[in-house]
Amino acid sequence: MQLQSIRAIVTGGVSGLGLAVAKHLVAHGGKVALFDVNDEKGAAAVAELGEANARYFKTDVTSEAGVVANVDAAKDFLGGLNAAINCAGILGAGRMLGKDGAMPLSQFQTTVMVNLVGSFNVAKAAAAVMQNNETFEDGERGVIVNTASVAAYEGQIGQAAYSASKGGVVGMTLPMARELSRFGIRVMTVAPGVFWTPMVDGMPEAVQQSLAATIPYPSRLGRPEEFADLVAYILGNRYLNGETIRLDGATRLAPK
Numbered sequence: 241m242q243l244q245s246i247r248a249i250v251t252g253g254v255s256g257l258g259l260a261v262a263k264h265l266v267a268h269g270g271k272v273a274l275f276d277v278n279d280e281k282g283a284a285a286v287a288e289l290g291e292a293n294a295r296y297f298k299t300d301v302t303s304e305a306g307v308v309a310n311v312d313a314a315k316d317f318l319g320g321l322n323a324a325i326n327c328a329g330i331l332g333a334g335r336m337l338g339k340d341g342a343m344p345l346s347q348f349q350t351t352v353m354v355n356l357v358g359s360f361n362v363a364k365a366a367a368a369v370m371q372n373n374e375t376f377e378d379g380e381r382g383v384i385v386n387t388a389s390v391a392a393y394e395g396q397i398g399q400a401a402y403s404a405s406k407g408g409v410v411g412m413t414l415p416m417a418r419e420l421s422r423f424g425i426r427v428m429t430v431a432p433g434v435f436w437t438p439m440v441d442g443m444p445e446a447v448q449q450s451l452a453a454t455i456p457y458p459s460r461l462g463r464p465e466e467f468a469d470l471v472a473y474i475l476g477n478r479y480l481n482g483e484t485i486r487l488d489g490a491t492r493l494a495p496k
Contacts, residue, residue, distance in 0.1 A: 241322065241376055241383065241474055244269030248316050248323035251301055253283040255410055256437040257387065260464030269471070273314035275299035275307075275362070283381030288291045301328050301358030304365075311365045317458065322373060322382045324366035326350045326359040329387065331439060332401040333371065347386050348401040355405035358388050363427070371423040378478050381424040385471050386413065388431040388484060394493035406431070410484045412461055417482030426481040433488025435462035456490040 245292025246265050252258035253274030262272045271348040274296045276282055282296030295309045295317045304317045314320040334343050370382030371390045388409040395403025409429055434440065434451050440461060452460050470487055473481050 241380060241478070243472060243476065245376075246270035246323050246475060247315075248319045249273045249311065249362065249366060250325045250327060251275040251299070251358070251466050252326075252328035254278055254285040254296065254364050256327070256439075257435065257464050257467045258325070259285055260468040261325050261327065262289060262294060264445060264468035264472050265467070266290070271318050273297055273310075273313075273318055275310060276299065301326075301362055301485070302353045303469055304361060307361050307365045309449040310364070315369055320373065321366060321453055322376075322474060323371075324362055324382075324384045326362055326384070326386045328362075329355045329405075332400065332405070333398050334401055343365045343401075348404075349399035352408070353388065353404045354466035355402070356396040356412075359409055363416065367420055367423070367425055369379060370425050375424055380478055382426075383475050384420075384425065384427045386429040387473055388428070388429050390431050390433045390486060390493060392431055392484075392489065393486075396493050397496040414482045414483055415426040417451070421481070428479070428480055428482070430467065430470055430474070430489070431484050431486045432467055432487070433462055433491045434483070435464060435467060437464065454491060454494065455488070458489055460489075462487065462489065 241301040248265055250262045250272050253262050254276040256462055272294045286294050286296050299310045300306055306422060336343050365418050375381055375382040380424055386409050387475060390401045391399050392406035392410045413427055413429040420427060461477055
């Protein structure tokens with residue numbers, strides 16, 4: 241699929257990895273619908289990308305009816321829908337047994353709902369629209385790219401909820417790809433390591449340097465543009481399907 245023909249929904253699209261993806265797609269001729277919950281950043285993102293190229297839709301990815309309605313509205317704005325990139329997520333950090341006692345179950349549930357259920361919710365709503373697209377080469381009708389994390393494989397202390405949610409994203413990639421293959425819809429997942437995002441920007445510099453030092457090569461945090469480059473490559477390479485790609489500088493997370 242050529243980038244100039246991409247008509248994409250990007251969740252978490254007003255900052256961090258999602259905004260980087262949106263910028264990359266628009267720079268190469270695509271159009272994007274930004275699903276997020278921050279109105280101020282949404283307006284700023286649309287101003288930067290251009291109103292002809294991008295529109296912000298306030299979206300709770302855990303709401304089934306809300307997502308279906310916004311996917312339909314996004315399709316109308318985009319003039320079609322052939323890509324969905326799920327970048328919305330929350331960290332949900334916390335120990336099972338912390339200083340104040342056991343983790344409230346609601347904290348675990350919220351993390352899984354946003355990161356895992358939200359990704360599935362958007363993916364299935366987008367696929368329901370894409371299945372009716374005219375076919376491109378090889379019968380392709382659309383692409384779904386989810387975002388996991390290296391924490392899906394080496395979760396650290398305090399990441400039980402986050403790792404479970406991201407492990408679920410990895411786990412559903414292949415069965416989703418297998419099921420949607422008959423419609424010509426590919427499903428891929430990217431598992432990024434430690435990237436420069438708004439969450440990392442808020443950390444003390446010493447912590448940022450410590451994180452960078454744990455990455456074998458290159459010994460620095462990932463750049464959102466590098467994540468966007470990989471997503472764009474996935475969109476363009478039709479033989480990539482049903483797999484999770486680690487993008488992490490060969491890092492492996494320590495226990496803590």
